[in-house]
Structure formats: C-alpha cells, structure tokens
Amino acid sequence: MLFDTHAHLDDARFDEDRESVIAALPKQGVRLLVNVGADMDSCRTSVSLAEQYDFIYAAVGVHPDETGTLCEKDMETLAEYARRDKVVAIGEIGLDYHNNGAPKEVQRRWFERQLRLAQELSMPFIVHDRDAHADTLAILKECGYFHGVMHCYSGSAQMAREVVQMGMMVSFAGPVTFKNAPKTKEAAKAVPLERLMIETDSPYLSPEPFRGKRNDSSRVRYVAEEIARLKEISFDELARITTENGKRFFRIG
Numbered sequence: 590m591l592f593d594t595h596a597h598l599d600d601a602r603f604d605e606d607r608e609s610v611i612a613a614l615p616k617q618g619v620r621l622l623v624n625v626g627a628d629m630d631s632c633r634t635s636v637s638l639a640e641q642y643d644f645i646y647a648a649v650g651v652h653p654d655e656t657g658t659l660c661e662k663d664m665e666t667l668a669e670y671a672r673r674d675k676v677v678a679i680g681e682i683g684l685d686y687h688n689n690g691a692p693k694e695v696q697r698r699w700f701e702r703q704l705r706l707a708q709e710l711s712m713p714f715i716v717h718d719r720d721a722h723a724d725t726l727a728i729l730k731e732c733g734y735f736h737g738v739m740h741c742y743s744g745s746a747q748m749a750r751e752v753v754q755m756g757m758m759v760s761f762a763g764p765v766t767f768k769n770a771p772k773t774k775e776a777a778k779a780v781p782l783e784r785l786m787i788e789t790d791s792p793y794l795s796p797e798p799f800r801g802k803r804n805d806s807s808r809v810r811y812v813a814e815e816i817a818r819l820k821e822i823s824f825d826e827l828a829r830i831t832t833e834n835g836k837r838f839f840r841i842g
C-alpha cells in the first residue's frame with residue numbers, strides 16, 4: 590500500500606481521463622492520496638475531488654507563483670474549506686525564486702500569512718521551496734510552528750537534518766530517481782525513516798524512466814523503490830513506514 594502525499598489530479602492535463610486515472614490507482618497499490626491546491630480555483634476542485642473519492646484527501650493553500658492577486662478575503666475562504674472533513678492540510682505554500690511568479694516580498698508575505706493560518710487552525714502545512722532555502726528556513730523559524738512537510742525536497746542533506754531537528758517531515762518526489770541528482774539522494778539518506786514521506790507532484794516531475802512525460806500517482810512506486818534502495822530496506826517496509834508517517838502527519842484514520 591502506497592500513499593501519494595502530494596498530487597495535482599485537478600490539473601487540466603487530466604481533463605481527458607481523470608476518472609479512469611483515479612479509478613486505476615487502488616489496483617496499482619495507491620490507497621491514499623492528498624490532492625494539493627495551488628490557487629483558489631484548484632483549492633475548490635481539490636475539495637470536491639476529495640469529497641467524491643474515499644481515498645483522496647485535500648490540502649488548500651496558494652502556491653507562491655499565484656500569490657500576486659491574493660487578498661485577505663481569500664484567507665477566509667481557505668479557512669472555510671479547511672474546516673471540511675476531508676481537508677487535512679494548508680498547502681502548498683512557500684517561496685519560489687526560480688519562477689518568480691510574484692515579487693519576492695509578496696511571496697514572503699503570503700507564505701507567512703498562510704503559515705499563520707495553519708497555526709491558527711492547528712493544521713499541518715505543505716511547503717514549496719524552490720531556490721529559496723535560506724528565506725524559507727528563516728520564515729519557518731520566525732513563525733515557530735513546525736507541523737509541516739518540505740515537499741519535493743530539493744535542498745542539501747544538511748538542511749534536511751535542520752528541518753528534521755525543527756520537527757518537520759521531508760517528502761521526496763520523482764527527482765530522487767534522477768541519475769544526475771546525487772544531492773537529493775544524499776538528502777534522502779540523511780532523513781530518518783520516521784520523518785520520510787513520498788509523493789509524485791503529478792502531473793509534474795515524472796520519475797525515471799518516464800522523465801518528461803505526464804506523471805500520475807501510480808508512479809509513486811518508483812520513488813518508493815529508489816528510497817528503499819537508498820535506505821537499504823525492502824520496498825514493502827518503505828511503503829509501510831511512509832504510509833504510516835503520512836497518516837500520522839495528516840491525522841488520517
């Protein structure tokens with residue numbers, strides 16, 4: 590049994606075949622999934638997907654690229670969504686200094702604001718950090734609320750140890766399978782088993798050997814295989830531990 594802790598099945602790239610992709614997942618071993626919002630529209634569709642399928646849960650939050658048009662009223666809407674049964678986290682929130690879809694100060698302001706929202710609601714949060722490691726860490730420390738996960742982790746092993754020390758989880762996606770990703774493999778080795786989660790970030794970041802193709806949640810298996818290899822444990826053991834970690838973190842079941 591596998592738990593894809595981060596997917597975007599609401600994405601337009603699934604418009605043609607979403608139902609059949611989702612229907613196939615339990616047979617492919619994916620028994621739990623968190624569909625993650627990235628803007629106000631995808632938060633709404635995430636919630637409705639979660640309400641439609643037993644094994645899908647939702648996270649609601651606004652990705653740094655999409656923070657340019659946010660307002661305080663949107664935080665009320667997120668808080669309303671967050672009170673629904675199947676909504677288990679605030680996310681994805683954070684900083685993206687690679688895309689720079691919004692000015693850095695705007696990204697920082699809404700990262701802090703949504704972190705505070707998670708704290709007020711006592712909910713877990715999901716962090717997107719791309720090329721913004723120092724500012725991400727600084728904001729997390731300043732907020733002082735650490736029931737969070739670093740999603741699609743791309744930092745160093747040292748930073749991974751630091752966020753684990755703070756009490757956070759670390760989640761790995763397709764890039765950990767890439768041959769040219771020794772740093773990410775080192776980071777996966779550095780994270781204690783009880784703090785690890787796995788994800789696809791579908792439709793993005795297909796693992797080897799599907800790099801560049803549309804990703805879907807069934808491929809979380811390839812992430813699990815690679816991390817099991819790095820940790821020198823069996824696939825079944827890694828699947829069991831990461832599923833338990835995800836359930837504990839998101840307070841499912």
Ligand code: NI
Binds near residue numbers: 595790
């Ligand atoms: Ni994502």
